[in-house]
Amino acid sequence: MLRGKQTWWFEKRPVIIGAATVVGPDEGDGPLAADYDLVHPELDLQQKSWEKAERLLMEQASDFALKKAGVDKQELSFYVGGDLMNQIISSTFAARSIGAPYIGMFGACSTSMESLAIASLMVNSGAANSVLAGVCSHNCTAEKQFRYPTEYGSQKPPTAQYTVTGAGAVVVAPEGKGPVVECATIGKIVDLGIKDPFNMGAAMAPAAVDTIQTHFNDTGREPKDYDLIVTGDLATVGHGIAKDLLVRDGVPMNDTVFTDCGLLVYDVARQKVQAGGSGCGCSAVVTYGHLLKRLEQGEFRRILVVATGALLSPLSFQQGESIPGIAHAVAIERAQ
């Protein structure tokens, strides 16, 4: 099961038997609009608070994923999830609705692949008959908590990123129809001393590169073994840094193979999203919405999703701490 130092090889080949995504209006205005199950026309989802709206995204994505998987809520073995909110309240209140035994996780924006890795480990080891793995984020809850309420209209530097309003969920099971979770590489903290919360791409890029390199070392694979290697939310600035670091390390990557969910989720040149998308929801909606569909359609055979997380808190920033970065990678293969 453990291959190399940090990689779990799932011999039993857990299957993603259902996947769903629900997003807000900005994501619906982006290039991947057709890939989402539901696009809300209003940012508040007609809820009384941004937090209630975020929770509803998670509940809806979970409901859709379970329905597509043909798994009843009562049958579901476990829900593994997390989000960016303090005490991951969005996932917790969604877990109350879902009703399954619940494992809460936190890896900031890397929680998408962290939860998929744990869900796959559970299924692979016979610890579950079905696991729902899901994460969510909302632009207005995240901006309010980490920076300023969007209603203030405060200016942002071009290195800032735009938190995705969206939730993505998958149901992982021992067998069934769908793409296979092949392996997962669990990342280490990498912290090169970046302290600017408006430049999280720079803080996370070295962690993404560390996890990609470790994945290749642990598995003996090379970039050419993947049709797509996609980081979570490095956006323009972080993606450029990651590319440069990979060149330095002797693993240059082609632009058609190496990309980032934060660049795919929006039309960065047209939409007002600064350097690109971010948030747990970013890698989740791009992977579970867009990329799984391209796998199914035969466009890709195998992809590596490297979800990145900036593990800061407003308090750690105020106390002068740097931003620890982390990245967890999951390889997903087309059903054969």
Place this chain on the structure above:
Amino acid sequence: MLRGKQTWWFEKRPVIIGAATVVGPDEGDGPLAADYDLVHPELDLQQKSWEKAERLLMEQASDFALKKAGVDKQELSFYVGGDLMNQIISSTFAARSIGAPYIGMFGACSTSMESLAIASLMVNSGAANSVLAGVCSHNCTAEKQFRYPTEYGSQKPPTAQYTVTGAGAVVVAPEGKGPVVECATIGKIVDLGIKDPFNMGAAMAPAAVDTIQTHFNDTGREPKDYDLIVTGDLATVGHGIAKDLLVRDGVPMNDTVFTDCGLLVYDVARQKVQAGGSGCGCSAVVTYGHLLKRLEQGEFRRILVVATGALLSPLSFQQGESIPGIAHAVAIERAQ
């Protein structure tokens, strides 16, 4: 591996090969003082902030646990941890020092057994050669974040609990000398509508009872199969409610068998701790310090630790939400 609906049975019998606890002055003044590896005489551990003090507790407990286990930091497969801070910064910064691949978890005070369950699952399934599972809390960081800074000297109702300043860590491995992690029952959210953040025992007690009942159903065990069944941090109020609920459900429990870490960690009658202890650190220091020693000394053969979590955030409280409760149980057996 999955037994019943929510219980993982660890057939490979993962072993706790090292355990350590580090606490603050109030815990050192309590009845279990002799069981901790290090008692700090000052609440600030001579650090510049309460948060830095909390992080140091976690780093020291991890270092001691690894040393006792004879596992080098470079050899450690994974670190699984969490804490009560927003974005679990204490565990994350500790993970940066530890250097191992890191899985961040959040289950409020239940994170102690949540992380031990995941660590044991990883070892049992061959996904790790050794896993450090550890959690921490600090009275002043938690009070400041969830209620009021202790420096304000605000009054508290007698139902309030006193957050433990302490960290506990264990190293779990496929073999070695030490107590065995037999099985784990992962809890569901139980929310009966309690909204008072100064009465978390009442919010968590129904979740503890639900997990205990599920554990018995899943395993076919009864209270008499355990020498001790200990909840995480229900304290006086919650413990009384849990006992009543168990009587109602036809599973009355003897006071010598059924107790609570929040009652054990302090001399509740003498120390000014309101209803008793709470926090991730509460169940961790009592279990990893006191209870594992009593197992080793032959006083107990088998115990069930039911860590309880109140999954609120200050924001969810302010928005009028109730407090979702959860409890995860782990059965630990003496080495044979």
